[in-house]
Amino acid sequence: MARPLIAHIDLEALRHNYRLACSLAPASGAVAVLKADGYGHGAVACARALEGTAPAFAVACIEEAVTLREAGISLPIVLLEGIFEAGELEQVETLGLWMAVHSDWQVEALLAHRLARPIPVWLKVDSGMHRLGFSPERAEAVWRRLAAAPTHACDLHLMSHFATADRVDTGYFAGQMARLEVLAERLGAPLCLANSPATLARAEAHGAWNRPGVMLYGSDPLEHANEASRRLAPVMTLRSAIIAVRELPAGEPVGYGGRWITPRPSRIGVVACGYGDGYDRHAVDGTPVLVAGRRTAIAGKVSMDMLTVDITDIPDADIGSEVVLWGRAANGEVLSVDEVARCCDTISYTLLTGVLPRVPRRYHG
Template sequence: MARPLIAEIDLDALRHNYRLACERSPDSRCVAVLKADAYGHGAVPCARALEGIAPAFAVACIEEAVVLREAGIDAPILLLEGIFEAAELAQVDDLGLWMTVHSDWQLEALLAHRPAGPIPVWVKVDSGMHRLGFPPEAVEAVWQRLREAPAQACDLHLMSHFATADLEDSAYFERQMARLEALADRLGAPLCLANSPATLARPRAHGAWNRPGVMLYGSDPLEVANAASRRLAPVMTLRSAIIAVRELPAGEPVGYGGRWTTPRPSRIGVVAAGYGDGYDRHAVDGTPVLVAGRRTAIAGKVSMDMLTVDLTDIPEADIASEVVLWGRASNGEVLSVDEVARHCDTISYTLLSGVLPRVPRRYHGGQS
């Protein structure tokens, strides 16, 4: 019998979440972000599930684009970080990719290149995130140089990234947005601004294109959920089983370092999952799990291949009982990956993208 830990991927839920992004921004097109192997869900199966409803995909780097092209994905693919060296422009050309340009050296490399056909270019503006992008005062000159180079560049867009679109306090978002609107007005430029939180909650940011990412996988990126984010459906269920049960008296330490001690006579279940699978070792005692469709909690430190949970109040739980570490249990009960992430002092992105290759992915749904 195989080890029971699997990552079950619901491609119908992925399509539902993508359609929700489109519903939130009916006058925009949505590029589906598949970077980091679709946030750990598998870029190729996710792309295939979204083909026909998503007009374009986005990845971080050319290696991720190559994987999609070699799998037969022929939709447009945007490189969110552009190229990392000038030699990659030949692949951009050969693979028919769209390219972000965020710095002077990328601009000069592109203008010196002689592609078979002009490359769609998205010019990144640093509107206040202070990560990648041209300063707003430099963008007009960059835009003009690209417009004067039709052999190299076409279909120009402005893009940027919001630092605080997920927060209730909108002051900094509004400052970023004002800079971008003024720049777009001067240039007559189409915009691609909205990430997942802005797609869900900032209609002012909806441009010609939006870039939903983590919301596609069912994680709520908002500081305070709204009516739309509550409709997100979990795509990944990290599912395992109880492989051993221990009956312990009160006062017994459990796991490395004895961090958790039984407060009463207790039943402890051992689960086939650990940090060697990507489950976060920082999970504290009390981190929620579902056992046999009922909520309980981690008791003791996460080990490499196992973790322990308190079964005392779930008498029906035994060997082979279903354990859901996040996602949807067989009885329909849902444990949000966002809730688990809070107990690990992290965010859902790290949990989802951190599920390691030794955890088999099992896919279902995804057909029109």
């Protein structure tokens, strides 16, 4: 009998979330972001599920683009970080990729390379994130230089990234937005700005293209949910089962270090899932799980291959009972990956991308 831990991927939920992103910004194109192996969901399977709907995909690097092309994905693919060395330009051209340009050396490499056809370029502007990109003042000069080289660069867009689009406080976001609007108006440039939180909550940032990422996978990136984000559907259900049950008296320690002590006579379920599968070791006592579709909690430290849950108040739970670490249980009850992430002092991105290869993916819908 196989180990029961499986990551179930609901491709219809993925399509639902993509359609939601499109409905929120009907005048924008929506690039489906598939970096980090589709946020841990499997980039190829997600691309195939969206191929008939999405006009373009986005990845972080050329290796991720190659994986999609080798799987037969023919739609445009944007390299969100551009090239990492000049030699990659040959592959960019051969594979028909679009690319971000964020540094002077990338501009020089592009203009020096002999191309059979120009490459669509998204010029990255540092509007306040202070990670990648040209300052707004420098970006104008670079834009004009690229625009004057139509044999090398085409379909120019301005691109930026927001640091606080998820927050209720809009002050810093508004400052970034104002700098970009001034620059875009001066250049007559189409914009690609909105990440998931801006797609969900900042209509003023909706441009020629938006870049929905984690929202496609059902995670709410907003500081406080809004009407739109409440409509997101979970795509990954990390599901396992109870493999052993322990009946313990009050006062007994459970797990490494004895962190959790039974407060009463307790039934403890041992679950086939641990940090060796990607479940976060920082999960505190009380981190929610669903057992047989009912909420209970982790009791004791997460081990490499197992974790323990308190099933005292679920008397029908036994060996073989379904355990949902996040996602949708068989009875329809949902445990948000965002709620689990908060109990691990992290964000959903780390949990979803952290599910390791030994956990098989099963695709549905």
